[in-house]
Amino acid sequence: MRIRLDRTVCDGFGACAKHAPGYFLLDDWGYASLEGKGDVAEGDRDAVIRALLDCPVHAITEWGERRYTEPHPTSGSADDPSENLKTEANEAEWGFTR
Amino acid sequence: METTAASTITIAAWPGSLPRLLRDQSDLQTVREDYANYSDGGGYRPLAAADALLDEVERSGLLGRGGAGFPLAVKLRTVRDNGLRSSVDTVVVANGEEGEPASIKDRWLLRNRPHLILDGLRLAAAIVAADRAHVYVSDPESARSVETALSELGAGALGAINVAVRVVDPGYVAGEETAAVRALNGGPVKPTDKPPRPFEEGVAGRPTLVSNVETLAGLPYIQQHGAAAFRSQGTTGSPGTLLVTITGTGRPPGLYEVPHGLAVTELIALHGISANAVQGALMGGYFAGLLNRDVLGLTLDHETIRAAGSGLGCGAISVITDDCPVAVAASVLAYFDRENAGQCGSCFNGTAAMAAVAGALRDGVATDEDLARLRRWSVVLRGRGACATLDAATNIAASLLDKFPGPVQSHLDNGCQTCQLGAFRADRPYEVEAVGQA
Numbered sequence: 001m002r003i004r005l006d007r008t009v010c011d012g013f014g015a016c017a018k019h020a021p022g023y024f025l026l027d028d029w030g031y032a033s034l035e036g037k038g039d040v041a042e043g044d045r046d047a048v049i050r051a052l053l054d055c056p057v058h059a060i061t062e063w064g065e066r067r068y069t070e071p072h073p074t075s076g077s078a079d080d081p082s083e084n085l086k087t088e089a090n091e092a093e094w095g096f097t098r
Numbered sequence: 099m100e101t102t103a104a105s106t107i108t109i110a111a112w113p114g115s116l117p118r119l120l121r122d123q124s125d126l127q128t129v130r131e132d133y134a135n136y137s138d139g140g141g142y143r144p145l146a147a148a149d150a151l152l153d154e155v156e157r158s159g160l161l162g163r164g165g166a167g168f169p170l171a172v173k174l175r176t177v178r179d180n181g182l183r184s185s186v187d188t189v190v191v192a193n194g195e196e197g198e199p200a201s202i203k204d205r206w207l208l209r210n211r212p213h214l215i216l217d218g219l220r221l222a223a224a225i226v227a228a229d230r231a232h233v234y235v236s237d238p239e240s241a242r243s244v245e246t247a248l249s250e251l252g253a254g255a256l257g258a259i260n261v262a263v264r265v266v267d268p269g270y271v272a273g274e275e276t277a278a279v280r281a282l283n284g285g286p287v288k289p290t291d292k293p294p295r296p297f298e299e300g301v302a303g304r305p306t307l308v309s310n311v312e313t314l315a316g317l318p319y320i321q322q323h324g325a326a327a328f329r330s331q332g333t334t335g336s337p338g339t340l341l342v343t344i345t346g347t348g349r350p351p352g353l354y355e356v357p358h359g360l361a362v363t364e365l366i367a368l369h370g371i372s373a374n375a376v377q378g379a380l381m382g383g384y385f386a387g388l389l390n391r392d393v394l395g396l397t398l399d400h401e402t403i404r405a406a407g408s409g410l411g412c413g414a415i416s417v418i419t420d421d422c423p424v425a426v427a428a429s430v431l432a433y434f435d436r437e438n439a440g441q442c443g444s445c446f447n448g449t450a451a452m453a454a455v456a457g458a459l460r461d462g463v464a465t466d467e468d469l470a471r472l473r474r475w476s477v478v479l480r481g482r483g484a485c486a487t488l489d490a491a492t493n494i495a496a497s498l499l500d501k502f503p504g505p506v507q508s509h510l511d512n513g514c515q516t517c518q519l520g521a522f523r524a525d526r527p528y529e530v531e532a533v534g535q536a
Contacts, residue, residue, distance in 0.1 A: 004291070006484075010443060027479065029443055063293070
C-alpha cells in the first residue's frame with residue numbers, strides 16, 4: 001500500500017498523527033507532512049487506513065500503481081454513450097485511484 | 099523591428115566571447131529579432147532525426163535554467179518514454195513566467211528573441227513527440243512579442259505542433275511548474291502537491307515537459323553546432339553559458355551572458371562594483387539564501403555554489419554593499435509571507451512566523467527566544483510545502499543566521515548603525531521591474 005498526503009488540502013485536524021504517528025508529523029501549527037515516500041508496511045496498514053478514513057478533508061489518498069495504458073477506454077457501444085461515461089464502477093479503468 | 103522596453107538595464111555578453119543567447123550586436127540588445135533576422139542566422143533548421151538530437155543534448159550536459167539545474171536530456175527522455183508507454187501525445191510548455199522579482203533574463207529573451215525560444219520549443223516538441231505546445235507567461239510585452247513571432251511564421255514552420263500563448267497574473271508561485279500545468283488545465287495559478295509531477299501527468303493528464311525559456315533557447319545552438327561546441331564554454335559540471343541578472347548596490351541592473359565557471363569577482367567588476375564594498379549577496383533570486391563575503395571566492399557554476407551551501411538558481415544575484423543583511427532578509431521573508439500560495443498550512447504559517455521574527459530583529463526588538471524559534475523553523479519547516487516557496491524562506495532565515503552572526507547579534511542588542519539611519523525596506527527587494535511595467 002502506498003499513500004500520499006496533499007498538503008494543499010490538509011487543514012490541520014491532526015487525526016492522522018494520532019492514528020499513525022510514524023507516518024504523519026505535525027508542525028507547530030498542527031499541519032501534517034508525510035514521513036518517507038508513503039510506502040506503508042503491512043503491519044501498519046490498519047492504522048494508516050484509519051488515518052486516511054478519519055481525515056475530515058480527505059487530504060490522504062491511496063496511491064495506486066501508475067498505468068501507462070489506454071487513457072480513455074473505448075469498450076462502450078457507439079450507440080449508447082453512457083457506456084463511456086466515467087463512473088465509480090469504471091473509474092479504475094481510467095487510471096484514477098482515490 | 100521594434101525597440102523593446104527595459105533600456106535602462108546594462109545588457110552585454112562577456113567581453114571577447116560570441117553570445118549564444120543575447121544578440122550578437124551590442125546595439126541590438128533592445129531590438130526585437132524578427133523572423134528574417136533569426137532564420138538568416140541559421141535558425142529553424144530542418145530536424146532530420148529527433149533521437150539523434152536528444153543524444154546530442156545529453157552529451158551537451160545542458161542543465162535547466164529555471165532554478166533547479168536539472169539535466170534537460172533526462173527530462174526530455176522521461177517525457178518521451180512516458181508518452182510512448184501510455185500511447186498518448188505529450189505536451190511541451192515553455193515556461194516564461196519569471197516570478198523572481200530580481201531576475202529579468204526570461205522576459206528579455208521573450209521580448210527580444212522570441213524566435214530563438216519558439217525554435218527551441220519546436221525541437222523539444224519533436225524530441226518528446228508532442229502535438230501541442232504552450233508558451234506560458236505573465237508579462238504582456240512578452241506575450242505580444244511571441245504572438246507577433248508566431249504570426250511571422252508560415253504554416254507548418256514549427257512542424258506539426260500547435261502553439262498557444264497563455265498569459266496569467268504574475269506571482270512568485272505562478273512560475274512553479276505545477277502551477278503552470280494547473281493554470282493550463284483551467285485551474286487557479288497555484289502549485290499542486292507532488293506526485294504526480296508534470297512529466298508523469300501534466301496538461302490534460304498527459305506527460306508534459308515544462309521547461310524554462312532560457313533552457314529551450316539552448317537547443318537551437320546544440321542542433322546547429324553540436325554538443326562539443328556547446329561545452330567549449332563553461333565547466334564540466336555546468337556546461338555552456340548562462341544569463342545572469344545582477345542587481346543591488348543602487349546601480350541600474352545588469353543582464354550578462356557569461357560562461358559558467360566565471361569568477362564572481364570578474365562579473366561584479368564588469369558591472370562596475372568594487373569587491374571591497376561587497377558585504378554579501380542574495381543568491382538565485384530570492385530562492386537560495388544569503389552569502390557573506392565568501393561569495394567573492396566563488397565561481398558561477400552549480401557545483402561550486404552548491405558546495406558553498408547556496409545556489410545559482412535562475413542566475414539572479416543581488417549584491418549587498420550598503421544595505422543591512424538583516425533588513426534585506428526581513429524584507430524577503432515579508433515578501434514570502436505575502437506571496438505564498440496560501441495553500442499549505444506549514445507555508446502560510448511558517449513564512450508569517452519567520453517574517454515576524456526577522457522584522458522584529460530588524461527593528462531591534464527580537465529576543466533570544468525569538469531567534470531560537472527562527473533557527474528551529476529554518477530547519478524543521480524545510481520540505482514541508484507542496485512547492486519550494488517555504489524552502490526559499492527557510493534558506494533566507496538559515497543563511498542569515500549562519501552567514502551573518504555579527505549583524506544578527508548587533509540587532510539583538512539594538513545596535514545596528516546602518517538600520518538606525520533608516521532600515522532597508524522594500525516590498526520586492528532588488529526588483530528589476532515593477533509588476534506590470536513593460
